[in-house]
Amino acid sequence: MPTAPAKPANPGRFNFANSYARLPEHFFARLAPTPVAAPQLIQLNRPLSVELGLDPEWLGGEQGVAVLAGNSLPPGAEPLAMAYAGHQFGAWVPQLGDGRAILLGEVVDRKGRRRDIQLKGAGPTPFSRGGDGRAALGPVLREYLISEAMAALGIPTTRAMAAVLTGELVVRETRLAGAILTRVAQSHVRVGTFQFFAARDDRRALIELTDYLVGRHYPELAGTARAARILLRELVQRQAGLVAAWMLVGFIHGVMNTDNTSIVGETIDYGPCAFMDAYHPETVFSSIDHYGRYAYANQQAMAHGNVARLAQSLLPLLADNPEEALAVAREEVARFPELFQAAWLAGMRRKIGLREERAEDRGLIEELLALMAANRADFTLTFRGLCRLETVDLQGDQELRRLFERPEEFEPWAQSWRSRLAAEGSDDRQRRAAMEAVNPAFIPRNHRVEEVIRAGYQGDFSRFRELLAVLAAPFADQPEFIRYARPPRPEEVVTKTFCGT
Template sequence: MTVHFPFQNSYSALPDSFFARVAPTPVAAPRLIKLNRPLAVQLGLDPDMLETPEGAEILAGKTVPDGADPIAMAYAGHQFGQFVPQLGDGRAILLGEVIDRDGVRRDIQLKGSGPTPFSRRGDGRAALGPVLREYIVSEAMYALGIPTTRSLAAVVTGEHVIRETALPGAVLTRVAASHIRVGTFQFFAVRRDTDAIRRLADHVIARHYPELLGTERPYHALLAGVVARQAELVARWLLVGFIHGVMNTDNSSISGETIDYGPCAFMDAYNPAQVFSSIDEMGRYAYANQPRIALWNLTRLAECLLPLFGEEQEKAVEQAQDILSAFPETFSKAYQAGLRKKVGLFTERDGDEALIQDLLDAMAKNQADFTLTFRRLGDAAGDPAADDARAEFMDPAAFDEWARRWRERLAAEPQSAAERQTAMNAVNPLFIPRNHRVEAVIQAAVNDDNYALFEELVKVLAKPYEDQPDYAAYADPPLPDQRVLQTFCGT
């Protein structure tokens, strides 16, 4: 038997200017590290066949499955604010698309599968560490309920890649609603190819926003739809302490998914100015800057769509600005609603926003752990004697003062303590991909070819909201000598 992929490709049917046809580069000795079996089943694939040597060869790019139409997608992008007119998939190849069991079209892409015409003198390969990081974090985000690309498989290639030193090579099989980015539109806008922009917009509407088909102003509605999804996505990032690290326009997904897990990280101690990425020297993509940057990226998308809004430039700009102006309110509404849930408020009242901000300010001043503070608040809501949240503060009195006002506010609502704790635990995770845990996984794999820590961490993170007594240590923040101060881009 052979591994069968039920491909139904649409993007590769677009004009040749949208991509370059290129096959993955075969590797020496592929070996499967991890297959996401539930995701394979969801995609209509046979996980048992994917776990065979033949399956590993496909997942490493050594063998191209029947029905695939391998392409590297073209796109441009603003990288840290500087525009690059041609980027494209430099180390990723889209094998094709499948329709999953829910009727959703999904891309299947190999990341680290060799050079493409967009590689810009790079080797097109991926090192093992970044592959494991993306597998861990993307699947953790999925378990947290945040829109994201998924990881189907990780494979070691039997070859080394050269970065600062020789490292084991690997390939990640990534699954996405699509890999179309703001930068995809920019690629054609800089070339003044309005026909291609319209063709791309029509493709996006049919694929991601079918409810807009036949509307009077579909391109205006498309921009509004992307604005809404991005606003809600970034709000959800902030609610779990996630920092993307490289919010370039080529890393901004039109579908509203989190994409490209490079130097990403989750905060330990709450700090609105937190930056981990080694290349973000000016803090452009710091935790609290992410909403502002998302709007900046969306403004670049609006610029690309202006030719589709009408021939009258001034009017088109005014219409785009009106659509973009919805972002702050949409973001704030989603963010504040999420924060109310995190502190156990079922209703909205005057003063709630200030109350929650006071907590965040106290957390920042006292270096309180972001994840554990909110999780322990659930314990405190269920049992007034519980003081684990208090212990997160360097000055416990700061928490006591806030908690007194919080309990007064809770008393104004009818829910029982047990109901409130259950609701809070459903939105406040106990387990996140702690940076020091991810680094420990990578070091064990790279140095010792040991994947036991990887398997265990993936298992724990699949149930982030559940108490898992056997793995309680995975909830602990790092000790001082375990802190990860910088994360690095996989390229």
């Protein structure tokens, strides 16, 4: 049997190694979190805290909760708010920065990886632009649920380590209970961090930031003359794979601004995000996305544009000759569409149970998606239901057909699909197991998330904890929790999701 990790000798010790705090002072503002009135732990991610070398028993106690609320600092913390800029809905904003988040520091985890620990909702910073620097309970619960769901789905993401009530109210449209999220990331540097320095013609800062990130994330390549190109190439590849992974599970980020684009290819800044119920490529949930800029089907184009913004910022470092630098940038950014399409198509083949690559596969996939859109078929249930169909026995088709408004339209596609499976000698049992490993039964459906948030505002977190436990095993059937797999009834449909600011 595996042995349990040894308990830390000093339970309140964070293994800090704060490299970002060693960068020049104009990269950030040093300040401590603003204390709160009456911190109360809602949830602690015990496995993640152990992974980070922390003692969950201590973190869940009074002293640990004080740290998670920003009321006390653990030894070695060097809290700071990071500076960055960004394009928000296409409009340039020269200074943004962490307006309600404070980086406590970086810890080296049990596997030797460097991880940022950040308090989101920790009070005003010099970058708050008039905001209160706080977070309401609802957005904290949403980010906790969805980021942990994404992790369980195997999609690169920031993680949620803890949620804490502050005992204070925040003012939005009304007065709401305040909360703080403890967020963990490989890095909180964004494309907008590079834009911040590029806009100021601060070549030295761009060099320092590039060398820092290559040294931190790609140490085997540190010191090479091509550091900027390496960084750009890695982000192009990671963002292409990341957005393809989002779309394969029906996820819509909602605010794909450059300041919300992680430099290491993790999903970051869960604001008005959502998972689709009924499939349609133009689906939008964000209450602030009035023109569908960040709709489901636009996400690859938006990510392509964001990596182009990074390339633009890195031009002074890509080559001494401006024309040569521009050629390098164009060459690297031009790789994005092909990388995205390859990741998306490979993922879609797995979703419909194909092992081999054939030229007709794209047409088969696009025909299914068109049918789903025309018939308002549920995205998650359609692909999960497809797992259970067999190549000979057609009895299982009935349940899946019911997901389509005009069930008869599914039959010709199903025949084509079965012919394609037969052509590669597919085995039903093996195919089903492979498909169920990539097609989740459970996602954080919007109506369930809203239900959890409403209960949370009433002081009931039992529904939050139950949904969190269900989402930790998204590919398992969990028949006792089948209600969480069902799509919303008409009166339960959620059409708008909201930012936390």
